[in-house]
Amino acid sequence: MSTEARAPHFPAADWDGGVFPYRVGHRKLGMWLFIVSDSLTFSALLIGYSYLRASNVWPTPFPFYPSIVFSSVMTFCLLSSSLTMVFGVSASSRGDQAKARKWILATIVFGLAFIILHLIEWNHLYSEGVRPFSLPAEWVTRYAAPDGTLPSPLFGATFFTITGLHMFHVFTGAIYLGVVAARVKKLKHEDVEISGLYWHFVDLVWMFVFPLIYIMSVDVGAH
Amino acid sequence: MSAHAEEHEHFAGSNKLFISIWVWLLILTLIEIVLAYRPMAIHFMLTILLGLSIIKAALIVAYFMHLKFERLSLILTIVPMLVVCICLLFVFFPDSFRSHGLRYQFKETPPAPAEATH
Numbered sequence: 001m002s003t004e005a006r007a008p009h010f011p012a013a014d015w016d017g018g019v020f021p022y023r024v025g026h027r028k029l030g031m032w033l034f035i036v037s038d039s040l041t042f043s044a045l046l047i048g049y050s051y052l053r054a055s056n057v058w059p060t061p062f063p064f065y066p067s068i069v070f071s072s073v074m075t076f077c078l079l080s081s082s083l084t085m086v087f088g089v090s091a092s093s094r095g096d097q098a099k100a101r102k103w104i105l106a107t108i109v110f111g112l113a114f115i116i117l118h119l120i121e122w123n124h125l126y127s128e129g130v131r132p133f134s135l136p137a138e139w140v141t142r143y144a145a146p147d148g149t150l151p152s153p154l155f156g157a158t159f160f161t162i163t164g165l166h167m168f169h170v171f172t173g174a175i176y177l178g179v180v181a182a183r184v185k186k187l188k189h190e191d192v193e194i195s196g197l198y199w200h201f202v203d204l205v206w207m208f209v210f211p212l213i214y215i216m217s218v219d220v221g222a223h
Numbered sequence: 224m225s226a227h228a229e230e231h232e233h234f235a236g237s238n239k240l241f242i243s244i245w246v247w248l249l250i251l252t253l254i255e256i257v258l259a260y261r262p263m264a265i266h267f268m269l270t271i272l273l274g275l276s277i278i279k280a281a282l283i284v285a286y287f288m289h290l291k292f293e294r295l296s297l298i299l300t301i302v303p304m305l306v307v308c309i310c311l312l313f314v315f316f317p318d319s320f321r322s323h324g325l326r327y328q329f330k331e332t333p334p335a336p337a338e339a340t341h
Contacts, residue, residue, distance in 0.1 A: 022297040055322040211272040218259040
């Protein structure tokens with residue numbers, strides 16, 4: 001019946017009630033709407049960061065090791081976790097719940113690896129002296145503009161807020177997937193698919209956080 | 224009920240397809256990392272990075288999140304309004320560039336063009 005999705009005309013009867021107009025259940029539609037609203041949260045944060053960055057002298061402090069190496073491995077972990085999640089959803093759609101559970105557990109492992117690597121990376125910056133509203137004294141002189149304008153102390157605020165909120169999403173996603181893996185035999189396939197949507201969204205957000213926060217602030221030596 | 228039969232039909236895409244998407248995502252990420260160490264103007268780099276990120280996001284949404292295989296009416300409900308809302312946020316940038324200019328009024332050295340006119 002869903003082949004009529006390719007119908008050239010707009011099927012008005014879809015909106016008369018009694019059917020799912022979008023051909024997805026209300027839970028899945030709800031998750032999509034949540035994802036849209038959460039995208040706007042992250043967009044607002046990233047635009048706020050870009051605003052501050054464009055109106056200030058901004059430090060570009062990330063060295064190849066540890067920051068870029070760590071964040072690249074973290075990107076790899078998240079991308080791979082998305083792949084294992086797709087395999088999990090795919091197994092679930094075939095009705096193979098034992099396999100679905102294994103793939104979802106692999107997804108959680110990648111997610112936890114991401115969080116651990118990210119916390120180590122936070123610790124590097126924290127021990128260098130980065131705080132939400134102040135820069136290490138060494139950075140202030142190092143990244144000052146040639147005319148003497150000092151770099152913005154809000155570097156830490158934007159960095160910890162954006163990556164922190166993202167890490168919180170990974171953390172809640174891991175708990176969500178843990179619940180789904182534990183109850184996978186009782187859940188419908190669509191519920192597994194919905195948890196996958198959330199997990200891929202967390203991956204998607206990182207595809208913007210990684211270039212804007214890390215790649216745009218690489219320390220290339222000469223200033 | 225009948226919705227269940229649809230779900231099976233909805234989950235299209237082979238594992239081979241998903242692995243190739245994953246490989247593409249990794250390649251695009253590698254390009255981003257290499258770009259970070261190429262000397263270029265910051266606007267140029269930002270444009271390329273955002274372009275690559277949008278491609279990556281589109282791959283994730285279309286294949287991993289399966290939106291490509293959903294109904295067109297669902298796609299049209301979700302995507303355009305999100306894009307418009309994000310673009311509306313760009314309204315702040317002129318002010319951002321303005322305040323960057325303001326900062327330099329506090330310099331003690333006179334601006335260079337004043338000397339050139341003598």
